[in-house]
Amino acid sequence: MNIKDYLEHKQVEVDRFLDQVTPAATLPPTTLHESMRYSLMAGGKRIRPILAIAAAEAVETNPPGLMAVACSLEFIHTYSLIHDDLPSMDNDDFRRGKPTNHKVYGDAMAILAGDALLTMAFDLCSRPDLMKGCDPTRQVRLIQELAYGSGHAGMVGGQVFDIQAENRDIDLAALQNIHKHKTGMLIRAAVRMGAIAAGATDRQLNDMTGYAEDIGLAFQVADDVLNVTGTREELGKNPNTDAERGKKTYPTFYGVDGAKKFADECVARAIGRLSSFGQSADPLREIARYITSRKN
Amino acid sequence: MNIKDYLEHKQVEVDRFLDQVTPAATLPPTTLHESMRYSLMAGGKRIRPILAIAAAEAVETNPPGLMAVACSLEFIHTYSLIHDDLPSMDNDDFRRGKPTNHKVYGDAMAILAGDALLTMAFDLCSRPDLMKGCDPTRQVRLIQELAYGSGHAGMVGGQVFDIQAENRDIDLAALQNIHKHKTGMLIRAAVRMGAIAAGATDRQLNDMTGYAEDIGLAFQVADDVLNVTGTREELGKNPNTDAERGKKTYPTFYGVDGAKKFADECVARAIGRLSSFGQSADPLREIARYITSRKN
Numbered sequence: 196m197n198i199k200d201y202l203e204h205k206q207v208e209v210d211r212f213l214d215q216v217t218p219a220a221t222l223p224p225t226t227l228h229e230s231m232r233y234s235l236m237a238g239g240k241r242i243r244p245i246l247a248i249a250a251a252e253a254v255e256t257n258p259p260g261l262m263a264v265a266c267s268l269e270f271i272h273t274y275s276l277i278h279d280d281l282p283s284m285d286n287d288d289f290r291r292g293k294p295t296n297h298k299v300y301g302d303a304m305a306i307l308a309g310d311a312l313l314t315m316a317f318d319l320c321s322r323p324d325l326m327k328g329c330d331p332t333r334q335v336r337l338i339q340e341l342a343y344g345s346g347h348a349g350m351v352g353g354q355v356f357d358i359q360a361e362n363r364d365i366d367l368a369a370l371q372n373i374h375k376h377k378t379g380m381l382i383r384a385a386v387r388m389g390a391i392a393a394g395a396t397d398r399q400l401n402d403m404t405g406y407a408e409d410i411g412l413a414f415q416v417a418d419d420v421l422n423v424t425g426t427r428e429e430l431g432k433n434p435n436t437d438a439e440r441g442k443k444t445y446p447t448f449y450g451v452d453g454a455k456k457f458a459d460e461c462v463a464r465a466i467g468r469l470s471s472f473g474q475s476a477d478p479l480r481e482i483a484r485y486i487t488s489r490k491n
Numbered sequence: 492m493n494i495k496d497y498l499e500h501k502q503v504e505v506d507r508f509l510d511q512v513t514p515a516a517t518l519p520p521t522t523l524h525e526s527m528r529y530s531l532m533a534g535g536k537r538i539r540p541i542l543a544i545a546a547a548e549a550v551e552t553n554p555p556g557l558m559a560v561a562c563s564l565e566f567i568h569t570y571s572l573i574h575d576d577l578p579s580m581d582n583d584d585f586r587r588g589k590p591t592n593h594k595v596y597g598d599a600m601a602i603l604a605g606d607a608l609l610t611m612a613f614d615l616c617s618r619p620d621l622m623k624g625c626d627p628t629r630q631v632r633l634i635q636e637l638a639y640g641s642g643h644a645g646m647v648g649g650q651v652f653d654i655q656a657e658n659r660d661i662d663l664a665a666l667q668n669i670h671k672h673k674t675g676m677l678i679r680a681a682v683r684m685g686a687i688a689a690g691a692t693d694r695q696l697n698d699m700t701g702y703a704e705d706i707g708l709a710f711q712v713a714d715d716v717l718n719v720t721g722t723r724e725e726l727g728k729n730p731n732t733d734a735e736r737g738k739k740t741y742p743t744f745y746g747v748d749g750a751k752k753f754a755d756e757c758v759a760r761a762i763g764r765l766s767s768f769g770q771s772a773d774p775l776r777e778i779a780r781y782i783t784s785r786k787n
Binding site: 303326 | 616
């Protein structure tokens with residue numbers, strides 16, 4: 196398989212689904228829906244939905260409700276970016292090469308668009324039309340995974356750890372704790388949700404969780420490296436923002452080369468976790484490799 | 492029955508449950524949990540959870556998971572207050588007689604506490620321990636009601652309509668549209684969720700929905716009236732803030748007495764909707780009457 200083709204193909208499918216389920220910008224309140232769409236359709240890589248789809252494929256092809264479940268993760272991810280970019284948070288003006296949501300729609304609308312996207316993630320996973328055929332017990336479990344991974348014990352908690360660490364002299368364990376929560380928990384939820392939607396056994400789910408934790412770490416380390424080595428064109432935002440903010444990152448502790456090596460080790464470990472799966476898990480394996488080779 | 496005793500009793504139960512399920516302020520990230528608790532335990536009247544409980548009681552006593560379902564509405568309500576009070580939104584310094592969340596914890600933490608509370612509402616409704624014994628099909632339906640009532644088509648949408656109407660010359664229909672969404676949809680969800688949790692028939696659910704829409708309107712009209720007639724002590728915040736902001740309210744269109752009369756008519760209609768229920772719906776009837784007699 197060619198991972199670039201695979202990712203592109205899945206990205207198109209995800210984009211199409213997101214476009215279909217998100218309220219039209221002509222529907223009142225129009226500005227809210229326009230603002231939601233602005234960030235949701237801003238050309239994200241859709242890594243989280245694709246991870247959920249790939250995890251499901253490793254177990255069973257196309258289980259009922261998979262696209263809704265997968266896309267719910269993109270709603271969560273997008274809301275978190277909008278809120279993180281706000282002036283009172285990271286105060287970022289650009290994201291994926293475009294002005295950030297609050298720069299276009301104002302702070303109030305950006306907060307509300309984030310709230311609406313967050314809520315819509317749970318709407319997707321509970322909608323009878325989109326989830327038709329999914330066993331309700333499994334559906335509740337999926338919703339629980341999403342809430343757990345994205346809430347106070349997961350992504351939001353990680354964002355708080357991150358804010359509190361700014362301009363402080365944190366150690367490596369504290370940095371790992373931030374990443375584990377801020378990016379790791381949603382990636383973990385994505386992989387687990389895909390596997391659960393496809394009816395994974397406990398053993399399979401356990402292996403997939405290990406995989407997810409390893410690539411979650413690799414993903415963040417790679418992000419930290421890109422923040423140092425990437426260009427404005429590649430990143431769609433200014434590089435080196437972490438250092439300017441006095442943020443400690445993996446390159447701070449390991450150096451750029453050491454951080455790259457560490458990410459590669461995580462990827463190798465992640466792939467090792469999938470030894471009980473056959474070819475059906477190849478997309479997951481290739482995604483793991485892609486994470487450390489990407490340029491944005 | 493004595494409605495004041497009933498409300499006080501239920502409020503104590505709800506407070507106890509909220510306290511139990513919310514992460515301790517000693518648990519990291521401590522500031523996030525402290526901030527969530529600050530607003531959640533700030534002495535709210537718990538009208539939404541109590542409405543859910545009373546709606547359930549009208550159908551069946553104490554169905555499995557009722558407290559979690561009821562309290563999920565308070566998490567949504569509380570997050571919406573925190574975000575609404577932010578400087579970029581209503582910019583309120585006081586709420587229930589205490590400094591608003593962002594005044595104590597800063598804007599970033601207030602945004603994140605709101606996000607965490609919102610997410611936790613869905614966590615509650617999907618947690619196996621709290622929802623034990625609830626039929627999963629019913630559980631998914633409850634989650635769908637919550638997402639629908641609180642998202643872009645419900646409460647968040649209403650907040651957008653409200654912001655867009657500020658300092659504009661809106662008509663009565665536009666005002667009703669704001670209220671229907673901003674407060675109405677969550678109250679509607681509360682009543683419906685209680686009824687669904689208790690296994691209401693379609694007919695019962697239909698009657699309850701009518702009741703909920705009528706009291707939702709009465710509730711908002713009464714709030715508008717209180718904003719004009721209440722004192723700072725009664726309201727826990729400055730009175731007359733609506734007029735100062737150039738906001739059109741029911742008293743703007745009907746006058747204070749006309750608005751009061753209109754609210755009373757809504758209450759009478761709401762009670763009329765419950766004619767097929769026996770004594771078990773008395774709490775719902777009394778709550779409807781209480782709405783227009785309250786002082787805060």
